[in-house]
Amino acid sequence: MTAPLHEAHPAGPGRALPDTQQGMRRRNLARVMHTVSAEGPLSRAAVASRIGLTRAAVSTLVDELIRSGLLEELGPERPGRVGRPGSALAVPGRGPAGLGAEIGVDHLAVCAVDLRGEVRARAVRHGTNRARSPEPVVAELTELIRRVVAEGEREGLTPVGLAVAVPGLVARDARTVVRAPNLGWQDVDLSVLLPQEFPLLVDNEANFGSLAELWLGDGTPRDFLHVSAEIGIGGAVVVDGRLLRGVRGFAGELGHVPVRPDGPECVCGGRGCLEQYAGEEAVLRAAGLEPDGDRVGLLSGRAAEGDEDVRRALRDAGEALGIALTGAVNLLDPEGVVLGGALAGLAPWLLPSLETELARRTAGPACPVSVSRLGSEGPLLGAAHSVVRAVLDDPAAVAAGA
């Protein structure tokens, strides 16, 4: 293991760094990385004033980060500035990169994100994974990973970790898919099936989607509920900028909150769960359409044309979402709700009934509902960025392994 993994990693260095001189140095290296990453290019003096350390102290930290290839100097700043000219520091577009992967019910995707947060390589394969055993699916994913790694290497990128989003419950070991009902998988240890050379982090796709929203979204609050849909419904709770995981790591299963206790049976063993009303297939069925191909495109296209059956099905889905979210909002009092995944593309037809239910049923003032601009890209980006964030959070660990 060379690279650290993000705080999302339940067993990993989300724990605070030790309160020793060494711990202090690592924390300061992280502060320099985060500052340059968020605001760079910056001179050493500018970094020093941002983080409140002396220029000499910052120079020592910067030199270490440059030696490790985690920062680069862009050359002298343009003349005319006050004070001694300094060289601007930036996060390089070469060197460590995060690999993100997604196992979807209908697709596989892999991407590489550099330390600047840019997607530099990507590969996608469409085709159903439902009722396929894990081995051939992961073999195909591995092929995509190899392709993305090769493409990244040609651009000077070195993957330092692999994060995989799955549509199911993941154990707190961050490796084992405990249950993915829409794939038909149970107790699958992905670490033995995936390439061994990268530190691995497996998590629920809704969790990665919510982290992407937190890190990449436009003005996303630090306390919010994230709800997304594909075949199933994914939910995640972010409290003060951190995912709420629960004892076993299963928190946020909004899709299995009962909306109508006497409703249809659900894959989870319950009845009348939200997923039975607001999952993509449920909405298609309710609209009398065949679930085939581009489901969101089909629904949004028909709704835009004024198809009354589709509009009614989406109104009902919005109402079910409103009822389920009411429980969560009353319980947790978040700053907002973010609709992601397929729900983002269907928001114009879901929102009116959703917001009506939420306003009618919540105890306090209505909780604002916003629409993700990441849409169905969220989980893949959240996965890759969680590896990148881990580098920014503890650059010393990467330097030591370099």
Ligand SMILES: [Zn+2]
């Ligand atoms: Zn259920």
